[in-house]
Amino acid sequence: MSPRVVFPNKVLPYVLLAPQLIIVAIFFYWPASQALYQSVLREDPFGLRTTFVGLRNFERVLADPNYINAVQNTAVFSVAVAFLAMAIALLLAVMADKIIKGKGFYRTMLIWPYAIAPAIAGMVWLFMFNPAMGTFAYMLRSSGYAWDPLLKGDQAMWLVIAAAAWKQISYNFLFFVAGLQAIPKTLIEAAAIDGAGETKRFWTIVFPLLAPTTFFLLVINTTYAFFDTFGIIHAVTGGGPGRATETLVYKVYHDGFVNLILGDSAAQSVILMVIVIALTAIQFRYVEKKVHYG
Amino acid sequence: MATVELNNVRKVYGGKVEAVKGVSISIPDGEMCVLVGPSGCGKSTLLRMIAGLESISDGTISIGGGVVNDKGPVERDIAMVFQNYALYPHMSVYDNMAYGLKNRGMAKDEIEKRVKSAAATLGLADFLQRRPRELSGGQRQRVAMGRAIVRSPKAFLFDEPLSNLDAKLRGQMRVEIKSLQRRLGVTSVYVTHDQVEAMTLADTLVVMNGGLAEQIDTPMAIYEKPASTFVAGFIGSPAMNLLTATVADGGLVLAGDGGTVKPRDTVLPEVGREVLLGIRPEHMKVTDSRNTADLTLKVTAVEILGADVLAHGQSVDATQTGGEIIARLPGGTRVEVGDTLPFAIDPGMTHLFDAATGKRI
Numbered sequence: 001m002s003p004r005v006v007f008p009n010k011v012l013p014y015v016l017l018a019p020q021l022i023i024v025a026i027f028f029y030w031p032a033s034q035a036l037y038q039s040v041l042r043e044d045p046f047g048l049r050t051t052f053v054g055l056r057n058f059e060r061v062l063a064d065p066n067y068i069n070a071v072q073n074t075a076v077f078s079v080a081v082a083f084l085a086m087a088i089a090l091l092l093a094v095m096a097d098k099i100i101k102g103k104g105f106y107r108t109m110l111i112w113p114y115a116i117a118p119a120i121a122g123m124v125w126l127f128m129f130n131p132a133m134g135t136f137a138y139m140l141r142s143s144g145y146a147w148d149p150l151l152k153g154d155q156a157m158w159l160v161i162a163a164a165a166w167k168q169i170s171y172n173f174l175f176f177v178a179g180l181q182a183i184p185k186t187l188i189e190a191a192a193i194d195g196a197g198e199t200k201r202f203w204t205i206v207f208p209l210l211a212p213t214t215f216f217l218l219v220i221n222t223t224y225a226f227f228d229t230f231g232i233i234h235a236v237t238g239g240g241p242g243r244a245t246e247t248l249v250y251k252v253y254h255d256g257f258v259n260l261i262l263g264d265s266a267a268q269s270v271i272l273m274v275i276v277i278a279l280t281a282i283q284f285r286y287v288e289k290k291v292h293y294g
Numbered sequence: 295m296a297t298v299e300l301n302n303v304r305k306v307y308g309g310k311v312e313a314v315k316g317v318s319i320s321i322p323d324g325e326m327c328v329l330v331g332p333s334g335c336g337k338s339t340l341l342r343m344i345a346g347l348e349s350i351s352d353g354t355i356s357i358g359g360g361v362v363n364d365k366g367p368v369e370r371d372i373a374m375v376f377q378n379y380a381l382y383p384h385m386s387v388y389d390n391m392a393y394g395l396k397n398r399g400m401a402k403d404e405i406e407k408r409v410k411s412a413a414a415t416l417g418l419a420d421f422l423q424r425r426p427r428e429l430s431g432g433q434r435q436r437v438a439m440g441r442a443i444v445r446s447p448k449a450f451l452f453d454e455p456l457s458n459l460d461a462k463l464r465g466q467m468r469v470e471i472k473s474l475q476r477r478l479g480v481t482s483v484y485v486t487h488d489q490v491e492a493m494t495l496a497d498t499l500v501v502m503n504g505g506l507a508e509q510i511d512t513p514m515a516i517y518e519k520p521a522s523t524f525v526a527g528f529i530g531s532p533a534m535n536l537l538t539a540t541v542a543d544g545g546l547v548l549a550g551d552g553g554t555v556k557p558r559d560t561v562l563p564e565v566g567r568e569v570l571l572g573i574r575p576e577h578m579k580v581t582d583s584r585n586t587a588d589l590t591l592k593v594t595a596v597e598i599l600g601a602d603v604l605a606h607g608q609s610v611d612a613t614q615t616g617g618e619i620i621a622r623l624p625g626g627t628r629v630e631v632g633d634t635l636p637f638a639i640d641p642g643m644t645h646l647f648d649a650a651t652g653k654r655i
Contacts, residue, residue, distance in 0.1 A: 186380035189347050193367045193374050194394035194441070204393075208384045
């Protein structure tokens, strides 16, 4: 343990923390408290009258079949995005770890997609798979597959999952590469001498030792799938067709800023906040127990 | 159990750097061969080639009669103890030892029997459910040993296994490794840069330098008859003193106006040739009078070790190019910095090396 820094002045530490605290307060606590406040109010679309309605916004939202649909979509979407993004990143990291020549080049190439804005990434996938002009859409259709994400909800869902996962692979890749490098080479050699083949070595030695990285990424990817994929969904499907790709965060936006039902939207964001807090807590409580920090 | 044969083994990296330049060693069944040498002499590379972790550029390695050049580490049936122990941090001590057996598809009760017996041998019986990080350095070292012995492999390979331990524990583990190896009778190759480990553990000692085996013999033979000035300087602590001398009629004249030494049991080379006269610090004897002295030292430093005293000094003539000369004197000898000490060189304890090549004459 590094020794703790002791400030002789009692005020100075708070002054030093202030910039960060102010940013968090303005951009996190204030909007969050606004959402909490809004969630118990009902406003008319023009903002002329506001009435206190207690928990009725929540009752309405939870009874709404469209909301249940968004919950289901989010579950499918998040699990698929987190799993795909992590599995593919791990595969790429393991492969890149084996390369001796041009290691740096491969890594740089694999990290680039992370620098692309979500909306742009969404557009790229939209163009590639657009039924009218997309190259891949053409290939899919000419191979006999009825590809039409504009009409078929499940196909639209796969499209946004693919785009969202693709965007996150780079980030996960970076962490997996770092995690792999932290595993001492002699452990792998010892396992080889102990008679474990390459696949066995991966599952019994490498994968368990990567657990802290994997767990960290699981939390990050879940949060990503819940919130940061808004841009991709907005660009690719706009929640359609027929609400097939409408996730919780997208519905918050749609109800609040398109339909201007601010009370309902606020109630939804409060529920979303609770879900994310609960998920993270569960992950830390149960998954982390099985994680070995060396 | 098996013999290990290395036949003109070479290792070249990238077609240019030659790490091992043709080493041949034959290790009889059940014996311990120690590879010793300074950093970068190729000893670890050689061991990793025996283990199958490095490819063999040229020559052959056989374990138990069959050439294993093209076999992977598993098929060679060897066990290796690494310098950093390489224990699996996420597994208990039991699982660490059982891992190799499970991979070979051994029955569960047989695994349990073997691990329990190895743990009992190594005094680890109470720690089987612990994780490596909950163990002390010495215990981790034992687990690494245990992982090697449960398998009853054809050969043990040790890669500087004691260098991460403190001095006291190192001495203790050294004795334990020796007796364990004796008891199990498994052919072993042990790499170290510590000459005490090398001397005490080896049946056969291989002194390596610059990718070559400078000398292969029993530790005592190497101590008594080092093949070169390199070996002479590497084995023995403090290192052997090397004095420049010229061959004269019937003896050696030390450079400066030092005395004449007549080494016994040595055929002197031709008169006038430059040689290096080697004398170990423990064979330097203080004499009573200047007249009988072969060499006079002006003491520059004194190290009192208890059992003996090390006197560092320069030849008073200051023409000895060998630099500092060290004498090991009996404990309790009173020596002060600045003293001049006359030494007689025991003619039966000298070593003669060619001044140009450093090879023993």
